[in-house]
Every structure is written in C-alpha cells, then in structure tokens.
Amino acid sequence: MNDAPPPIDRPVLHEAQPAERAQQAEPRISSRQLLGDSKEVLIEHRGAIYRLRETSLGKLILTK
Template sequence: MIINTRLIIILYHYAMQPTDLTDTCKRYTPHPEPEDRRIDSNELLGSEGRVVIEHDGQQYLLRQTQAGKLILTK
C-alpha cells in the first residue's frame, strides 16, 4: 500500500507540472540560414511529384501529398 501511495504522489506531481511543448519544438526546429543552398521543389520532384534520394547506400522517397506537403519515407 505504501508503494502505491508513493506512485500516486509521484504521478500527481508530474501531472501538475506545466509543459509547454511549443517552446521545446521551437528550440529543436532547424531554421535555414540565408547562405543555405536552395532548390525549388518543382525542380527537385519533377512532374511526377516524387524523387528517390540515395543516402549512405539507402533509398528514400521524397514525395508531395495531395495537400501540397512533403513527406520523406525510407
């Protein structure tokens, strides 16, 4: 019973901690630098809207969704 009570207290303590995920995401989201090389997505994806990228001997598929977003899959 003592262990269960301690567990409940610990869980309650963490549940009451404020979490702001927006600050965490802002810290770890990479931002392009002005001197970074830029390629237009239409030029990269071509008329098919997809391209295979080889990296370290593995193939990745970069494609554009119907909503216009980009998805990179292995």
C-alpha cells in the same frame, strides 16, 4: 522491370547576392526542381534509398 524513376538533371542552385550571403547559410532548391512533373522522387543518401513525395494537399513527406 525497373520501377525507379528516370534520372533527372542536377538542380540549379541560385547564387545569393553578396548582402544575402551572410544571411543565407544553406543552398536553396525548389521542390519543383527535385520532383519535376512527378509526385515523387527517390533519393540515394549514404547507401540508403529515401522517397520524397508530394501529398494531395501539397505537403512533402520523406520516408526511408
């Protein structure tokens, strides 16, 4: 049985307005876009699997 969560659609990155682009260096993704209705999601990064989860207090924890 596969315990991995189902794949999710790629998050939509919000385009900054021209005046904001100089101040905003990194793209911003909502945690809700990553987690969806789930409390955790698996992220593959350079061959390793990481788990991003939301705690009962609303904090995010990333573990390998």
